[in-house]
Amino acid sequence: MSANSVPASIPDSAQIDIAPPSGWLDIEFRELWRYRELAYFFVWRAIKIRYKQTLIGAAWAVVQPVATMLVFSVIFGYLGKMPTGKLPYPVFYFSGLLPWTYFAGALQSVTNSVVEQQHVVTKVYFPRLLLPISAVIPGLLDFAIGLLVFLPVLFAYHLVPGMAVLTLPLYILLEMATALSVGLWLAALNSLYRDVHHLIPFVVQLWMLLSPVVYPATLVPERWRWLYGLNPMVGVIEGFRWSLTGSGQPSNLLPALATGGVLVVLLGGLAFFRRMESVIADVV
């Protein structure tokens, strides 16, 4: 064997101190950064595995939102006469379902990220935060594919994204942060209490009804809208719709509320996850 080869660089600091868990928010960002390649590999693996041994592969990324869009358009639109403003039903529902589908998927992957990797978690050390963080990324691929399918629909109705489209990345970031922030809590809880597993589909379903996917946010009475806006997905979906279609610009209130809410939940989630991290390998 290569006795003279350079030793592999283990991304660890020169000295490791092992001690009982302490502190609430001692996140070692430098360590996370050292392990960035592993995060990349987790993402890469998730994408590789996602559509292996499926019949139509990545086409699933298209089928799901398109089929839901058609059903929603018929039921809530043409039959239910939802007041969607200037937007045709297919555009309205597609533009709401795109961010929602990503969010629901990301929330589930983050929640399951630790439990799914329990085999690795009980055998090898790495910053556990890598798991939830890298779980928000793979869904972006499906999301991008969905976006590509959405554009022709948009053009078919003679709509073209205006300057507002420049804000799109911000809404995507906000959405990722939302999935991560709530997912961190659920991921830690999930590794301790398997109830979370049963809770998730239910949470996702209720959350969709509390977000402007099926109906426009303007349906909520003006005086309650601040409360409604505390759900970050309200700002995300409204903003997303506006940035792509140019109509229905959300008030500044919604994105601001969303960002504030997410930051609070995210910081709490990070602390909670770190706190639970030391227990996770003991119990998963």
Next chain:
Amino acid sequence: MNDVVIRVENLGKRYHIGEHVAYLTLRDALARVLAAPLRNFQSPSDTTRDTEASEIWALRDVSFEVRRGEVIGIIGANGAGKSTLLKILSRVIKPTVGHAQIRGRLGSLLEVGTGFHPELTGRENTFMNGAILGMRKRDILRKFDEIVAFAEIEKFIDTPVKYYSSGMYVRLAFSVAAHLEPEILLVDEVLAVGDVAFQKRCLGRMGDVARQGRTVLFVSHNMGAVALLCNSAIVLERGRIQAIGDSRQAISKYLARSSERAQEVYNLEEQRRLDPASRPEVEFLTLEFEGISAKLVPADADLSVRMKVRGNEAVSNFSFYLSILAADGSPVGSCSGAQVHSIQAGEVGSYRLQLPNPSLARGSYRMHVAVGAGNERTGFRMFDTAADVLHFDVMAPPGQDGTISEWQKNWGFIRFRNLISAKCD
């Protein structure tokens, strides 16, 4: 080069018995929170007694130092705390008290093939596994050809590993691990898997690592390997260091004590509570010999073991595996059960393992028994392994019809049943 690279001081790990035995449910946690105010009304002495009864120290007051270049074996019975110690040093779990310092790049191998995914190709798994073990992409790229050559799977490197034979799977997994070149290496019982050729290769590789001046901590049931590779050894018993020092002396101390421990019924459930992290799909509860006394096994007897196992999940295709080891831990032989069983979640079942006359020579032996699933395609996956159990002594065979009744150690462990000679024309 005498500097200390691992310093362990008063390390301890406490588990709460019962609390982690089943998956926690939210309901239990809520019940406990609601009961908490009541508990506060109890007198302090009551509370201490209560907690002492329900907790157990898997590791206690463990202190030692390891200098650069030392190769140290960690030995002890099941549940003695070996794996707990290694897991703490690998940072997989955190200690309850005490602390440890490790200076140098650390590589830990608690198993081989961590993170392998059956749908991914050998190439893809090599990168994934390497990254999980802490290698950088550029290091994996640089060593890639070497890894593949060592595993001897060049032709299949772009085939999903689910089509690999178990041998190929393990070779690749080990090869990745073998190319991790840390300054300090922690190795758990990885030698217990794979065939004899693979074990030899592991040993050879470990020897290489040791000769390169790296520091190695090595958990094993194979006393022969420990004696061969390690300068010194730590004997753990019930979470405490029972002996530490020269490996040969430590081993003989351990063996002397372990033969005292020979027992008729092995209750693994009790021992497992020490490590609630492991919750295998199917686990052993008890093991015992059936129809024979472990102290006096006739030379030509069939070995029969009765096992109680519990399914923690519904498993439809598990089998049993058995290895016999000599008293010093060197393997004598192994066999996989041909039958496939199924079990429901929560079901406790009794099974019988029968090994028709293994023709063992006189001497002391012990077994590794494992339950797992697997076929040539996916590789074997063990759910639960009961290592170093079912100690037994084989008596001298009856001196009938010219059978040799005296047996010398260097004749080996197997007394072949027939030797046929015939004069050729």
